[in-house]
Amino acid sequence: ELKVEQNPLFLSMQEGKNYTIYCNYSTTSDRLYWYRQDPGKSLESLFVLLSNGAVKQEGRLMASLDTKARLSTLHITAAVHDLSATYFCAGVLPGKIIFGKGTRLHILP
């Protein structure tokens, strides 16, 4: 059974700082997704990671995947207030897409 755990679940950080959100999953996953959700809004796809060692970057966000460790990370560089949101990772097996509970990120000016 695929389980996906994110940590931390809540994160308050200062603008300009760097931080990493971790996503651990319990069994082999076909791929790993990262999403952003603003309060009261829908989900926005950030990254799709397909293979071991995959690294993708968009602006101040960088995601990586280590399939041997069953770990994906979302790294935030020099955080800005606009990045305040909830971030979800999700793992995939045939017929299943399992989401983590999300990391609520609050960036203080």
Add this chain to the structure above:
Amino acid sequence: NAGVTQTPKFRVLKTGQSMTLLCAQDMNHEYMYWYRQDPGMGLRLIHYSVGEGTTAKGEVPDGYNVSRLKKQNFLLGLESAAPSQTSVYFCASSSTRGGKDEQYFGPGTRLTVT
């Protein structure tokens, strides 16, 4: 190009009533999904479809039925609503063409069952 749209945006039902949520996509995607999101939780997959005329159960299918008679539409039905089905429902679609496999989400339907 509207992407993924959902109808209605809000609905209040009494226990035992039925309703259908409509999801439409104009991106010619093969795959479509229905999720529910509860407070403090990630999304949970209810049902999904890999193509017109096909559907399959996800993680939490009980109490829901789906149909995909046309490629662009995916319907989610509640035959006899229960308070436990109070949630925000999201539809999504995706395609593996071009190797992207990115899911596009609709704006959500907020359902309250009293």
